[in-house]
Amino acid sequence: MIINLYIMTRSVLVICFFILLLNEVIAKESTLSVQGFIGDSVVLQCHSGNVRLESITAHWRYNDVKNVYDIEDGKESTGDQDRVYRDRTEMFPAEYMKGNFSLKLRKLQNTDGGSYCCFIPNINKQQCTQLQIKEKPMGIQETPGTNRGVESKAERIVSLLIPFFAVSILFCVRVIV
Known part of the structure; x- marks a missing residue:
């Protein structure tokens, strides 16, 4: 149970990091x-x-x-x-x-x-x-x-990161279940 919680927390932190990074790129990329x-x-x-x-x-x-x-x-x-x-x-x-x-x-x-x-x-x-x-x-x-x-560069980054987010979310759901 503790290992699953650790893996889920780490996955959520990685996802949050990439979302913040992507948000920064989109904000700067006009x-x-x-x-x-x-x-x-x-x-x-x-x-x-x-x-x-x-x-x-x-x-x-x-x-x-x-x-x-x-x-x-x-x-x-x-x-x-x-x-x-x-x-x-x-x-x-x-x-x-x-x-x-x-x-x-x-x-x-x-x-x-x-x-x-x-x-x-x-x-x-x-x-x-x-x-x-x-x-x-x-x-x-x-x-x-x-x-x-x-x-734009932001559009290219988004198109590359969408599969990554999908896999990360599926992994989190699988760990929880």
């Missing part, structure tokens, strides 16, 4: 990784979640330096937009009320690679995307509306 090809388009995701915004304001920045796109009070504001992005950006105004502030960047160039961050000041939220630019392999055509390689 950066997605997206791959784009020269000449194609890519959509950089930004969502406010289920929060309803009184005033719709969002800002897109490249490497915290260049102004990519601004939405001020629900309206496009490209007056301060860096010239590198002129006529290459597109937003989806019909989606603003749903909390979607995703940005489409067209005609990708080698110099577009880097970190793009979306700031939503009303809810103090920042969501960043690391854009990697590659040469387009021969024979590959752009598929509208798709991003290649969109998966």
